[in-house]
Amino acid sequence: MKKYLVLVFGFMLFCSSALAQSSGYGISFGYGEADPSIDIYRVGLKKDFCARWFETRVGYLSGYFELSFNHWEHNNQDINGVALSPVFVYFFGKESNLIRPYIEGGIGVAYLDEYFIADRNLSSNLQFEDRIGAGVRIGFVDLNFRYMHYSNASLKQPNHGIDILMFTTAIQF
Numbered sequence: 001m002k003k004y005l006v007l008v009f010g011f012m013l014f015c016s017s018a019l020a021q022s023s024g025y026g027i028s029f030g031y032g033e034a035d036p037s038i039d040i041y042r043v044g045l046k047k048d049f050c051a052r053w054f055e056t057r058v059g060y061l062s063g064y065f066e067l068s069f070n071h072w073e074h075n076n077q078d079i080n081g082v083a084l085s086p087v088f089v090y091f092f093g094k095e096s097n098l099i100r101p102y103i104e105g106g107i108g109v110a111y112l113d114e115y116f117i118a119d120r121n122l123s124s125n126l127q128f129e130d131r132i133g134a135g136v137r138i139g140f141v142d143l144n145f146r147y148m149h150y151s152n153a154s155l156k157q158p159n160h161g162i163d164i165l166m167f168t169t170a171i172q173f
Contacts, residue, residue, distance in 0.1 A: 024048035025173045026142065028066065032166030037074060038118050040164050044068035046172075052095070059092040063106070070110070074118040083110035083129045091137075100137045106130075110150065123156040135168075142170040 026046035034040060044066045052060040065086050072079040085108025092101045108129045115122035133146025146168065151161035 023173050024050050026064070026170045027173075028068070028142070028168050028170035030144075030166045030168035032148070032164045034072075034118075034162050034164045036118055038162070039073045040166060041071045041073075042068055042166065042168065044168075044170075046170060048172075059090055059102075060095075061088060061090050063088040063104075066108075072117055077114075077117045079112050079114045079117050081110050081112040081127070084108050085129055085131070087131065098139055101135070102137065103132075103134050104144070104146070105132045112150075117162075120160040120162055121158050122150065122152060122160060122162065123158055124152045126152060126155070128153050137172070140172045142168075142172060144168040144170070 024047060026048075028042070028044040028046055030040075030042035030044075032040040032042070045068075046064045046066045049063045049065075052062050054061045063086060065084070068083045068085075070079075070081045070083060072081075085106045087104050087106030087108075089102050089104045093099075110127040110129045112122065112125050112127055115125055115127075127150045130149045130151070131146050133144050135142060135144030135146075137143075144167070146166050148164040148166055149161060150164070152159050
């Protein structure tokens with residue numbers, strides 16, 4: 001699996017050098033960990049809002065939708081899931097800048113094929129995906145570090161939830 005991650009990352013960097021204009025779409029790939037020793041792999045398709053709000057000299061608010069596939073592994077247990085999340089992003093600087101740092105936050109929904117992993121009982125297949133993070137866009141490459149939390153919002157008990165620290169890279173087309 002780790003060889004696959006390196007190949008995908010290399011392909012994304014290669015594609016970024018071949019692109020000349022951004023159409024607002026992106027492909028993201030991430031790796032994260034949750035305690036105790038749960039490996040999280042994530043692939044997503046992003047679509048920018050194509051809107052800017054509250055634009056000032058400091059920056060502007062925008063965002064994106066992300067449809068993602070997630071795979072969680074712990075020993076002989078694994079969970080697969082899909083998630084859809086609207087994410088709001090505050091970019092610092094102008095859209096024309098080559099380097100644009102940002103902060104992000106969002107809440108989406110996820111469907112998991114299983115809900116028990118590493119002695120954690122998430123109690124339902126339906127989960128909410130919360131995130132906050134920070135990152136930087138350098139041309140067409142997007143690098144991000146985020147905290148994610150999955151929980152069923154106490155719709156069913158027990159609601160152990162799971163906290164994830166994740167690094168994501170994306171290529172914007």
